[in-house]
Every structure is written in C-alpha cells, then in structure tokens.
Amino acid sequence: MKMTIKDIAREANVSVTTVSFVLNGKAEKISAETIRKVKAIADRNNYVPNVQAVGLVTRKTKTIGLIIPDIENMFFSALAKHIETAFLSQGYNIFLMNTNDILARDLESIELLNNRNVDGIIISLSKEATQGKNMDKIYTALKMTETPFVIVDRDIPRDDCAKVLNDDVFGGYLATKHLIDRGHMNIACITGPMTVSSAAQRLQGYRQAIEEAGIAWNEELVLEGDYQFESGYKHASTLLKKDITAIFACNDLMAYGVYRACLEIDYRVPQDISLVGFDDLMFSSILEVPLTSVKQNVVELSEKIVATMLGQFNGEPIDMHLMIKPSLTERSSVADAKRSV
Amino acid sequence: MKMTIKDIAREANVSVTTVSFVLNGKAEKISAETIRKVKAIADRNNYVPNVQAVGLVTRKTKTIGLIIPDIENMFFSALAKHIETAFLSQGYNIFLMNTNDILARDLESIELLNNRNVDGIIISLSKEATQGKNMDKIYTALKMTETPFVIVDRDIPRDDCAKVLNDDVFGGYLATKHLIDRGHMNIACITGPMTVSSAAQRLQGYRQAIEEAGIAWNEELVLEGDYQFESGYKHASTLLKKDITAIFACNDLMAYGVYRACLEIDYRVPQDISLVGFDDLMFSSILEVPLTSVKQNVVELSEKIVATMLGQFNGEPIDMHLMIKPSLTERSSVADAKRSV
DNA sequence: ATGAAAGCGCTAACAT
DNA sequence: ATGTTAGCGCTTTCAT
Numbered sequence: 001m002k003m004t005i006k007d008i009a010r011e012a013n014v015s016v017t018t019v020s021f022v023l024n025g026k027a028e029k030i031s032a033e034t035i036r037k038v039k040a041i042a043d044r045n046n047y048v049p050n051v052q053a054v055g056l057v058t059r060k061t062k063t064i065g066l067i068i069p070d071i072e073n074m075f076f077s078a079l080a081k082h083i084e085t086a087f088l089s090q091g092y093n094i095f096l097m098n099t100n101d102i103l104a105r106d107l108e109s110i111e112l113l114n115n116r117n118v119d120g121i122i123i124s125l126s127k128e129a130t131q132g133k134n135m136d137k138i139y140t141a142l143k144m145t146e147t148p149f150v151i152v153d154r155d156i157p158r159d160d161c162a163k164v165l166n167d168d169v170f171g172g173y174l175a176t177k178h179l180i181d182r183g184h185m186n187i188a189c190i191t192g193p194m195t196v197s198s199a200a201q202r203l204q205g206y207r208q209a210i211e212e213a214g215i216a217w218n219e220e221l222v223l224e225g226d227y228q229f230e231s232g233y234k235h236a237s238t239l240l241k242k243d244i245t246a247i248f249a250c251n252d253l254m255a256y257g258v259y260r261a262c263l264e265i266d267y268r269v270p271q272d273i274s275l276v277g278f279d280d281l282m283f284s285s286i287l288e289v290p291l292t293s294v295k296q297n298v299v300e301l302s303e304k305i306v307a308t309m310l311g312q313f314n315g316e317p318i319d320m321h322l323m324i325k326p327s328l329t330e331r332s333s334v335a336d337a338k339r340s341v
Numbered sequence: 342m343k344m345t346i347k348d349i350a351r352e353a354n355v356s357v358t359t360v361s362f363v364l365n366g367k368a369e370k371i372s373a374e375t376i377r378k379v380k381a382i383a384d385r386n387n388y389v390p391n392v393q394a395v396g397l398v399t400r401k402t403k404t405i406g407l408i409i410p411d412i413e414n415m416f417f418s419a420l421a422k423h424i425e426t427a428f429l430s431q432g433y434n435i436f437l438m439n440t441n442d443i444l445a446r447d448l449e450s451i452e453l454l455n456n457r458n459v460d461g462i463i464i465s466l467s468k469e470a471t472q473g474k475n476m477d478k479i480y481t482a483l484k485m486t487e488t489p490f491v492i493v494d495r496d497i498p499r500d501d502c503a504k505v506l507n508d509d510v511f512g513g514y515l516a517t518k519h520l521i522d523r524g525h526m527n528i529a530c531i532t533g534p535m536t537v538s539s540a541a542q543r544l545q546g547y548r549q550a551i552e553e554a555g556i557a558w559n560e561e562l563v564l565e566g567d568y569q570f571e572s573g574y575k576h577a578s579t580l581l582k583k584d585i586t587a588i589f590a591c592n593d594l595m596a597y598g599v600y601r602a603c604l605e606i607d608y609r610v611p612q613d614i615s616l617v618g619f620d621d622l623m624f625s626s627i628l629e630v631p632l633t634s635v636k637q638n639v640v641e642l643s644e645k646i647v648a649t650m651l652g653q654f655n656g657e658p659i660d661m662h663l664m665i666k667p668s669l670t671e672r673s674s675v676a677d678a679k680r681s682v
Numbered sequence: 683a684t685g686a687a688a689g690c691g692c693t694a695a696c697a698t
Numbered sequence: 699a700t701g702t703t704a705g706c707g708c709t710t711t712c713a714t
Contacts, residue, residue: 014685015686016685017684017685017687021684029683029684030683030684031683034683056690056691056692057689057690
C-alpha cells in the first residue's frame with residue numbers, strides 16, 4: 001500500500017498542511033527540525049504524491065497527448081522518441097495516439113485527450129485532415145479543449161497557433177542546389193502527392209534553386225509521385241529516356257524506385273545519373289550506392305516542440321511559427337555532371 | 342469550463358448520487374423519468390466524467406504503461422500501434438516509455454508508471470535487462486508495484502508471470518526447413534548476439550531442422566553476428582568461400598549484408614546462393630531480389646497481450662505463457678538447390 | 683511556525 | 699426511488 005501525506009503527518013506528529021508545505025518546498029516558515037523529520041519519513045518510505053489527487057486540485061495532470069498519423073513511419077517514431085525523452089525529464093508522461101491518417105481519429109483523439117485533461121497536445125495532422133475544410137474542424141476541436149497545443153510537421157494555414165515545422169522548401173532547395181553545384185543543368189523532380197503540403201513545398205524549393213541558377217524551367221521534368229516506391233520506379237522509367245543527368249526524388253522510398261529503374265536499363269548511379277532523396281532513412285546508408293539525402297532534424301524539431309509547449313505553460317512569449325532547417329547527408333549517389341564537349 | 346455531476350444534479354433537481362447512478366448504469370431503482378432527464382442534460386452538455394476524480398475513488402486510472410526498448414525499431418513501433426488501438430477500444434490510454442535498451446531506464450520506467458498508478462504494465466525488456474541477475478531486478482521491481490504486468494517478446498526465465506512471446510525457435514525452424522525442402526543440404530547460419538534470447542532460439546530452430554533432416558551438424562557453418570548489417574556482410578564474405586548453397590540470416594539487416602557480399606564476388610541470389618532472413622522488414626519487399634523472410638505475427642501478438650492483460654484485470658484464469666507462431670513470407674531469394682550430378 | 687477546514691469531482695454505503 | 703454523507707489524497711486560505 002502506498003503511503004499518503006496523512007500517514008506521514010501522523011508519524012511526524014504534525015498536520016497534513018505542514019507535510020504538504022515541506023514536500024512542496026513552501027516551507028519558509030517551518031522549523032528546520034520539522035522539515036528534517038518530515039523529509040526523513042517521506043524518504044524512508046519512498047513517498048510519492050498521488051498524481052490524480054494532486055491533479056484534482058491543481059488542475060494539472062503532468063501529461064502530454066501526442067497525436068501522430070503513424071508511429072510505424074520512421075520519422076514519427078523518431079519524433080515520438082525524442083519528445084518522450086524530453087518531456088520525461090520535465091516530469092511529464094506521454095499519451096500516444098495513432099490516427100492512421102484518418103480525420104475521424106484526429107478528432108476522436110483530441111476529444112479523448114481532452115477528457116483525460118492533458119496539459120498539452122502535440123499534433124501532426126492526418127493527411128485527410130490537411131485537406132480543405134477539414135483543417136477548420138481540427139482547429140475548432142483543438143480550440144474547444146482550451147488546452148495549449150502545438151502543430152507539428154504538417155501545417156494548417158492559420159497563424160494564430162503555435163507551430164513547429166520542417167522547412168521543406170529549404171530542403172527541396174538544398175537538394176537541387178547540391179545537384180546544380182555539381183554542374184547539373186537538366187534535373188528532374190519526382191514529387192510527392194501535391195495535396196500534401198510537404199510535397200508542394202519541396203517542389204517549390206526545387207523550383208527556387210532552378211530559377212536562381214538561371215536554368216530554364218521545364219515542366220516536363222517534374223512528375224507527380226505519391227511518396228511510394230512504385231511511383232518512383234514508374235516515373236524514373238519515363239524520365240530516364242529524356243535528356244537529364246540528375247533526379248531529385250522527394251523522398252527516399254521513391255529514390256529507391258529510381259535505383260530500380262536505373263538497374264533495368266543498365267544506368268549506373270552516379271556515373272550515368274545523379275540522385276538525391278529526402279528523409280535519409282536508415283536504409284539509405286546501406287544501399288550498394290549509398291544515397292545522398294536531405295535529412296530532417298528530428299532532434300532539433302523535438303526540442304523546439306518541447307520548448308514551445310513549456311513556453312505556453314509558463315505564459316512566456318514564444319515564437320509561434322518555428323521552421324527547422326533540414327541538412328544534406330552527402331553520400332555516393334551524386335557525381336559531377338559530365339561536361340558537354 | 343467542463344460540467345460536473347454537481348452541475349447536472351442542480352439542473353435536474355436531483356442529488357449527485359442519482360446522477361452518478363444514472364450515468365453509471367446502476368439505475369435499477371431510479372424512475373424512468375429521472376433517468377431520461379439526467380441523461381438528456383448530460384448529453385446536451387457533452388458531459389464527460391473527470392478521470393482523475395473517478396480514479397481517486399475507484400483506484401483505477403484506465404491507463405496502461407508500455408515499456409519498450411526502442412520505438413524506432415519497426416517491430417516495436419508496430420507493436421505499440423496495435424496495442425494502442427486495441428486498448429483504446431477498451432477505454433484505456435497508453436503511456437509510452439522508451440528505454441533505449443538501458444536497464445536503468447527499465448527500472449525508472451516501472452517506477453514512474455507505478456507513481457502514475459497505471460492499471461497495468463506491458464514490458465519488453467532492454468537487452469541489458471535480459472542479462473543475468475538484471476532480470477531479477479526487473480522482476481522484483483515489477484512485483485513491488487503490485488500492478489498486473491505482461492512480459493512481451495523478450496523473455497525472463499520465471500514461470501510465475503504472464504508472458505506473450507514470439508516463437509523464435511519455430512521461426513528458425515521454419516526458415517531452415519524451407520531451405521531444406523528446396524533441396525539444400527549445406528546451409529549456413531548467421532546468428533544474432535548469443536546473449537539475446539531470440540538469437541539463441543532462432544539458432545536452436547535452425548539446429549532442430551538440420552538434425553530432423555538428418556543432415557550432419559557442421560559447426561563451421563554457424564557464425565555469430567550482432568543483428569547489424571556489417572556483421573552479415575562480414576560473415577557472408579567468409580561463408581561464401583565454403584561449400585554452401587544457402588544462408589539463413591537471423592534478421593533481415595544481416596541478410597542485406599549478405600546481398601552486399603554476394604554482389605562483390607558476383608554471386609547471384611538465388612541462383613548461386615539461397616537466402617532467408619528474419620523480421621520481414623518493409624524494405625525486404627522492394628529489394629532487387631525480394632527477400633524471403635520470417636515474419637513475426639505482430640497483430641496476433643498484440644491481441645494476445647491485450648487479452649492477457651484484460652484477463653488479469655478480471656481475475657479470469659489466463660494462459661500465462663503464450664507463444665506466437667511466426668510465418669514465412671516467401672519471395673524470390675530462395676531457389677531449388679542444384680542437383681549434384 | 684503550525685493547524686483546521688474547505689474543496690477538487692466522484693463513488694458508494696447507509697439512510698429515508 | 700432518492701438523498702445524505704463520508705471519504706479518495708492533496709492544496710491552500712485563513713486562523714491561531
């Protein structure tokens with residue numbers, strides 16, 4: 001049976017008030033002797049406060065709800081891990097909620113977490129939720145809880161809420177610029193599904209780099225994929241027939257599809273075609289030709305999320321819209337473009 | 342502001358007791374009219390009970406603690422996902438705890454979850470925890486909480502606690518038997534680190550299949566790896582010089598290393614060498630030669646875990662030691678052994 | 683320097 | 699059929 005402050009009070013011959021004061025560091029007026037005694041008893045019996053009881057009066061549960069589309073997605077599992085660790089060190093526990101990219105489950109999760117009286121909600125929207133009016137539903141549901149929240153990774157176009165996002169535009173720019181710096185002029189791009197904001201943004205970064213370099217825009221070089229292996233393969237097969245020397249695949253999975261397509265027509269990476277991916281999956285490092293890829297900075301992302309949340313708790317002025325810059329992990333899939341002689 | 346039963350009571354002109362009874366389905370003696378009225382008010386105001394308050398008196402928090410080594414490991418993220426979904430449908434939320442395979446964090450997590458008064462703990466031990474005396478520490482810590490728990494995936498050698506494990510012996514047998522059935526006689530095995538129980542068990546399954554087939558045991562054909570890509574590569578380089586026609590790599594990551602080694606000496610899979618992995622990572626399906634691999638049944642595993650936990654809650658007689666049988670996902674990395682002519 | 687008492691939202695034994 | 703009341707473990711205001 002767990003010990004309560006009542007037990008301690010009895011044993012120390014003081015009131016529960018005194019015990020509470022001592023154990024909560026509000027003991028300015030309590031005699032040193034009493035403090036010592038109370039603390040000793042608490043220590044000796046491994047006293048830990050009952051979180052529910054404390055929560056009932058303080059209206060704080062010391063828990064955070066984390067809503068993500070899919071914990072099986074490596075990006076989100078990494079995120080969950082870092083968030084969990086960071087909050088743990090602050091005395092918070094994490095309720096995990098998977099939505100499987102279904103809007104209804106976003107909504108359901110928000111409600112459930114609200115019923116649990118979590119102190120804060122961290123949410124990365126389902127794909128479905130990022131579309132059209134659905135975003136308003138989410139936003140409304142979130143606001144209704146009157147609980148601090150922070151939007152992560154997948155954006156909603158509202159300014160009046162805290163967000164920590166990956167700078168996908170910069171990521172797309174980084175990948176393309178790298179190719180340009182190596183002398184490539186004819187660079188194709190296999191995008192993600194354009195309904196997803198990250199896809200649109202990576203493409204935007206690509207375009208930015210192309211235009212900045214004064215390269216003529218060629219619509220035919222950008223093909224819309226769906227972030228899956230197959231679409232990378234299919235589009236690469238098409239693109240490889242054109243006059244290109246490099247491909248920017250907007251995620252690693254599609255880049256793997258590009259490798260496959262190259263293999264079939266006996267193209268070598270990077271000798272015949274340079275390739276850059278996005279996500280930097282663990283797998284990219286053990287490929288026969290390790291893939292150069294844009295890496296989201298999950299650690300920094302997590303840190304900012306935690307900081308933003310704690311900032312809201314403390315009513316501190318916080319930077320509402322944070323962008324985390326990804327970086328390029330250079331490996332072996334990019335070579336200098338051959339000089340046209 | 343959330344509504345309380347007090348608010349409902351006032352509005353309905355009844356006592357809180359009546360409201361409580363109605364809302365908890367203990368209203369045998371309450372008049373139909375009162376029931377209707379109370380329910381209507383509750384519904385109209387989206388009343389939800391305060392979990393902490395309920396918990397304080399019922400001593401139930403409706404939360405489960407999940408302790409796993411690493412949510413970034415695909416097996417565990419899949420597990421977490423299914424467990425979360427299953428418990429959610431029963432009204433439970435999940436506290437996620439990562440241990441990073443560190444014993445101290447297992448212990449810390451158990452304590453933290455205990456302080457949170459979770460109703461049950463699901464734990465998959467850290468590697469460190471599975472070694473020697475450490476297991477006793479875990480077991481003791483778990484028992485001390487007086488909270489129902491179930492051990493998952495990574496075993497501890499005690500009979501008096503609930504466990505749901507993967508049948509790794511059977512998995513190893515399955516992989517090896519498949520190779521034997523295809524006519525292979527000289528089958529090498531690259532094991533995991535022998536301190537880990539799954540590694541020892543997969544090897545045991547391999548041995549069992551070999552002996553059952555009456556194939557002479559050849560110690561030289563089994564090499565100890567560490568479940569990492571590099572060790573698969575290194576050992577394969579050695580093994581490929583010997584007179585073998587097939588390799589059983591005890592996880593997919595090492596199998597990928599085998600592919601690499603084959604590539605370097607121009608061996609083709611499966612024409613020159615047949616290969617079976619273990620884990621069936623998503624990646625194995627998109628390899629140039631898709632890998633045949635043993636797949637743990639995560640869904641069944643999760644279901645049994647949940648059932649075992651709920652069984653304990655209800656004091657039902659439960660099967661304490663469950664073994665989940667993996668299955669073989671056949672793809673293209675295995676061919677019939679060439680007939681010696 | 684310390685304690686009494688009220689109250690957080692709810693359940694349940696015990697009236698009536 | 700419904701209400702009164704005593705907690706669950708804790709914080710905090712107001713007395714002393």
